[in-house]
Amino acid sequence: MKGRPCSSARARRILHLTIRLGLACGVGFTPSPHTLAGPAGATAVPPCRRSQGTVVGARIPPTTVTTIAQVYACLLAHYPTGSTLDDRVLLHGAMAALATDLARHGWDQSAAVLPPLHGTPAADWRAFRQTYAIIAAGLPRDGRIRAGVAQAAINGMTASLHDDHTRYAPPLPDTGGNPPGAAGQGDFGLGLRLSADSALPDRTIPPMFIIGIDPGSPADRAGLRLGDVITAINGLPPVVAGVADQAVLAQLDGPATARLMARRPANGRVMTVSVTPAPYPVPQPVLARILPGHLAYVRLTSFVDNTANFVVAAVDGLGLGRHLRGVVLDLRGNEGGSAAEPPRLLGAFAHHKIVAYYEDGRGHRTAIWTDDAMPVLDVPLVVLIDRGCASACDVTAAAVRDLHLGRLVGERTAGDVAGPAEPWFLGDGGVLQIPVTFMRGAKGEIVDGIGVPPDEEVAASPAALSAGRDLVLERALADLGG
Numbered sequence: 001m002k003g004r005p006c007s008s009a010r011a012r013r014i015l016h017l018t019i020r021l022g023l024a025c026g027v028g029f030t031p032s033p034h035t036l037a038g039p040a041g042a043t044a045v046p047p048c049r050r051s052q053g054t055v056v057g058a059r060i061p062p063t064t065v066t067t068i069a070q071v072y073a074c075l076l077a078h079y080p081t082g083s084t085l086d087d088r089v090l091l092h093g094a095m096a097a098l099a100t101d102l103a104r105h106g107w108d109q110s111a112a113v114l115p116p117l118h119g120t121p122a123a124d125w126r127a128f129r130q131t132y133a134i135i136a137a138g139l140p141r142d143g144r145i146r147a148g149v150a151q152a153a154i155n156g157m158t159a160s161l162h163d164d165h166t167r168y169a170p171p172l173p174d175t176g177g178n179p180p181g182a183a184g185q186g187d188f189g190l191g192l193r194l195s196a197d198s199a200l201p202d203r204t205i206p207p208m209f210i211i212g213i214d215p216g217s218p219a220d221r222a223g224l225r226l227g228d229v230i231t232a233i234n235g236l237p238p239v240v241a242g243v244a245d246q247a248v249l250a251q252l253d254g255p256a257t258a259r260l261m262a263r264r265p266a267n268g269r270v271m272t273v274s275v276t277p278a279p280y281p282v283p284q285p286v287l288a289r290i291l292p293g294h295l296a297y298v299r300l301t302s303f304v305d306n307t308a309n310f311v312v313a314a315v316d317g318l319g320l321g322r323h324l325r326g327v328v329l330d331l332r333g334n335e336g337g338s339a340a341e342p343p344r345l346l347g348a349f350a351h352h353k354i355v356a357y358y359e360d361g362r363g364h365r366t367a368i369w370t371d372d373a374m375p376v377l378d379v380p381l382v383v384l385i386d387r388g389c390a391s392a393c394d395v396t397a398a399a400v401r402d403l404h405l406g407r408l409v410g411e412r413t414a415g416d417v418a419g420p421a422e423p424w425f426l427g428d429g430g431v432l433q434i435p436v437t438f439m440r441g442a443k444g445e446i447v448d449g450i451g452v453p454p455d456e457e458v459a460a461s462p463a464a465l466s467a468g469r470d471l472v473l474e475r476a477l478a479d480l481g482g
Contacts, residue, residue, distance in 0.1 A: 045066060045069040045070055045073055046070065046427060047070070047073065047074070047077070048070050048071075048073070048074035048077075048078075048424035048425065048426055048432060049424065049425045050422070050423075050424065050425070051425065060171065060427075060428060060429040061427055061428060062143055062146070062147045062428060063147040063150045063151050063154075063170060063171070063428040063430065064146070064147070064150055064428070065129060065132050065133070065136065065150060066427060067150055067154065067426055067427060067428045067430065068094065068132070068150055068153050068154055068157070069125065069129070070426050070427060070432075071154050071157055071158070071168060071426065071432055072087070072090055072091070072094075072121075072125060072157065074424050074426075074432055074434070075090060075157070075158075075161075075166070075432075075434065076090075076121055078422075078424065078434050079161070079166065079361075079434055079435075080359075080360055080361030080419075080435060080436065080437055080438055081361040081362075082361075083361075083362075084361075086119065087117070087119065087120075087121040087124050087125070088117040088119055088124060089160050089161075090157045090160055090161075091114065091117060091124055091125070091128045091157070092114060092117075092160065093156040093157050093158075093159055093160025093161075094128070094153040094154070094156045094157040094160075095112070095113070095114040095128070095131075095153070095156070096114075096156055096160075097152050097153055097155055097156020097157075097159065098112065098132075098135070098149065098152055098153040098156060099112045099113075100152075100156075101148070101149055101152035101153075102135070102149070105145075107138075107139060107140070107149075109134075109135055109138050111131060111134040111135050111138070112131075112135055113131070114128075114131075115127040115128065115130070115131050132153075135149075136149070147170075147428075151168070151170050151430075154168045154170075154430075155167075155168055158432075162449060163418060163435065163448065164416045164418075164448070164449075165391075165416070165417075165418035165421050165433065165435045165448075166418075166421075166432075166433065166434055166435060167432075167433050168430060168431070168432050168433075169430055169431045169432075169433070170428070170430045171428055171429035171430045187214065187217070187279070187280055187281070187282050187283070188277060188278070188279050188280075189217070189218075189253075189277050190217065190218050190219045190252055190258070190275050190277055191213060191214035191216075191217020191218055191219045191220060191280055192210055192212060192213050192214070192217065192219035192224065192252075193210070193211050193212035193213075193333050193388060194208055194209070194210060194211065194230065194238075194249070195208050195209050195210075195211050195460065195462075206239045206242060207229040207230075207231070207239070207263075207462060208229065208230050208238045208239050208244065209227055209228060209229045209230065209460075209462035209465070210224060210225070210226055210227065210228045210230065210262075210465075211226065211332075211333075211386075211460050211465065212226070212332070212333045212388070213225070213226060214280065214283050215281075215283060216280045216281045217280045218275050218276060218277065218278050218280065219275055220280075222273045222274070222275045223271075223273060224260070224262065224273065224275075225264065225466070226465040226466065227264070227265055227266065227461075227462045227463065227464070227465030227466030227467070228262040228263070228264050228265075228462075228466065229262060229263045229264075229265065229462050230260055230261070230262050231261045231262065231263055232259075232260070232261035233248050233249070233251055233252065233258060233259070233260060233261075234248075234251055234258060234259050235259070236248045254277070255277055256276075257274050257275065257276040258274070258275050258276075259272065259273075259274050260272070260273050260274075260275060264466055265462050265463045265466040265467070266463075266466035266467050283301050284301070285300065285301050285302050285304045285307065285310060286298065286299070286300055286301075286307070286310040286311055286314050287299040287301075287314075288314035288315065288317065288318055289318070290318050290320065291328065291477060292477070293325060293326075293477070293480065293481060294320055294323045294324060294325045295324075295325055295326045295327070295328060295477070295480055296314075296315045296318050296320060296324060296326070296327045296328070297327075297328045297330065297473075298311055298314055298315060298327060298328070298329050298330065299330040300329060300330065300331055300334055301333065301334055302334060302335060302336070302337045303334070303336055303337030303338050303341040303342065303345075303391075303392040303393070303396075304337055304338065304341075305338055305340075305341070306341075307337070307338070307341040307344070307345055308341060308344035308345040308347065308348055308371065308374055309344075311329075311345060311348065312348050312374065312375060312377070315327065315377060324377075324379055325379060325380070325480070325481075326379050326380040326381065326382070326480040326481075327377060327379055327380070327381050327382075328382050328383075328384065328473065328476045328477070328480070329381060329382070329383045329384070329406075330383075330384040330473070331383055331384060331385055331389045331393050331396065331397065332384050332385060332386040332388060332389060332410060332472070333386065333388035333389070334388065334389050334390070334392075334393040335388065335390050335391065335393070336390050336391025336392035336393050336394070336416075336417075337391070337392050338392065339392060339395075339419070339420045341392060342355060342356070342392050342395045342396045342399065343355050343356075343368050343369060343370055343371050344370075344371040344374060345374075345396060346370050346371075346396065346399050346400075346403075346405070347370040347371035347372055347373070347374035347376075348374045348375065348376060348377050349376065349377060349381055349400075349405045349406070350370055350376070350403060350405055351370055351372040351376060352369070352370065352372060353369065353370045353399075353403050353442070354367045354368065354369055354370075354442050355368050355369065355370055355395070355399040355403070355442055356368045356395050356398070356399060356439055356440060356441060356442055357439070357440040357441075357442075357444060358419045358420075358437040358438070358439065358440075359419075359437055359438045359439075359440050360437050360438075361437070361438060365440065365444075366437075380406065380480055381400070381405055381406030381407075382406055382407050382408075382409055382476040382479050382480055383396075383397060383400050383406055383407070383408050383409070384409055384410050384472050384473065384476060385397050385408055385409070385410045385411065385412075385413050385452065385454055386410045386411040386413070386460075386472075387411055387412065387413065387414050387451070388414065389413040389414055389452075390413065390414035390415075390416040390417070391414075391416055391417050391418075392417075393413065393414075394413045394414060394415060394416060394417040394447050394448075394451065394452060395417055395439060395441075395447070397413050397452040398441040398442065398445070398447050398452045399441070399442050401452060401455070402441055402442035402443050402445075403442055407455045407456065407476075407479055408452065408453075408454040408455045408456070409454055409455065409456045409458055409472055409475050409476050409479065410454050410456075410457075410458055410459075410472045411454060411457065411458075411459060412451040412452065412453045412454065413447075413451040413452040414451055415447060415448060415449050415450045415451030415452075416448065417439045417447050417448045418435040418437075418438060418439055418448060419435050419436055419437030419438055419439045420435070420436050420437065421433050421434060421435045421436065422434060422436055456475060456479070458471055458472045458475045459471075460472065
């Protein structure tokens with residue numbers, strides 16, 4: 001599937017691929033050492049590293065309590081608020097996730113409780129590690145099971161920060177140096193977005209339907225279409241009593257074939273299709289066309305490098321010239337990308353404006369200005385947004401609102417935004433991504449975890465999409481007099 005940038009297998013593959021290609025956006029700084037001492041005072045945990053540092057042919061150890069310790073120390077040393085971060089929050093998150101994972105698999109133990117913690121990182125870690133050793137001793141003697149339990153604890157630790165840009169990517173299976181589906185130029189997955197991805201977390205209004213399909217993707221090839229209502233995934237309903245079942249939806253993120261039952265509102269047809277995640281061509285980042293009333297429609301699917309140039313060139317390429325009366329910028333489903341591109345794109349609509357701030361965790365802010373080298377498109381702007389608009393897309397939507405550059409139409413954005421992040425490599429071959437700074441809006445507001453509300457709330461409809469209508473775009477056209 002697509003549209004869960006912080007929890008899906010697709011996001012983990014992208015993170016690994018980004019790091020291996022050397023494209024992770026970040027700001028260089030010198031890491032400070034942070035190690036955890038063992039009971040006798042000896043340094044026991046190797047620090048996380050800025051470079052992968054693996055030796056060809058060397059055996060990579062499995063994910064164990066040592067990896068948990070690495071993540072714990074790495075967050076305390078390098079998270080923007082690490083100097084004031086309460087270590088007890090991290091360990092509470094780790095134990096809560098660990099207990100949940102044990103219970104889910106039928107391995108729960110009386111030892112799986114959080115020991116007393118006192119706010120001293122080294123001492124608290126020793127207490128946690130002793131408890132973890134007891135738990136690990138009672139697990140099945142299967143390396144994959146033990147690694148999975150350790151990874152659950154790590155994910156709980158990063159989740160305790162409530163910062164979607166801080167995440168752990170576990171080691172991937174050995175595929176000759178490439179993540180699954182990453183060979184060549186392409187995306188990987190089913191290539192569809194569901195209305196659950198645009199609803200508030202863990203809640204949606206039935207029915208659940210398709211709001212986006214990538215051309216040439218497995219979903220496209222299987223004959224699925226916009227507006228198709230998904231009534232079952234592998235025989236299970238994706239929505240129960242108005243609540244999206246995330247465990248059922250997660251089956252669309254794995255490598256296995258998913259059996260979907262769907263109903264097409266336009267003609268009432270009921271179908272069952274089997275869809276297998278596979279590589280498919282990356283959708284074009286920028287698509288443009290002319291709308292009625294001499295309006296330019298630009299669909300921006302991701303903030304790739306040179307996004308701003310592509311958008312301006314796409315508008316120019318429509319040939320409207322001085323007859324251009326407005327621009328509709330469609331950011332629905334845009335999961336973000338380069339942190340450098342929003343200021344450049346916004347420079348095409350205003351100059352000499354602060355679009356956002358980077359905050360270092362100690363209250364110090366650095367202003368991010370529009371790129372005044374960009375030519376200004378001096379026409380009305382309407383931006384289409386939804387819950388799939390994340391990260392750099394969040395930043396762009398917030399600036400459009402704060403700077404009164406245009407109107408926002410659709411649904412609240414994802415609220416998944418941070419400053420540039422850096423990868424930290426762990427001993428198990430996994431990667432911990434940590435933001436260097438926090439991102440704040442042009443007025444200093446916090447967008448992360450909250451999102452940007454639209455000026456006009458318009459939700460997609462399965463009946464309308466199935467009939468070939470886009471209610472959000474229709475409202476934008478009405479605003480622009482198209």
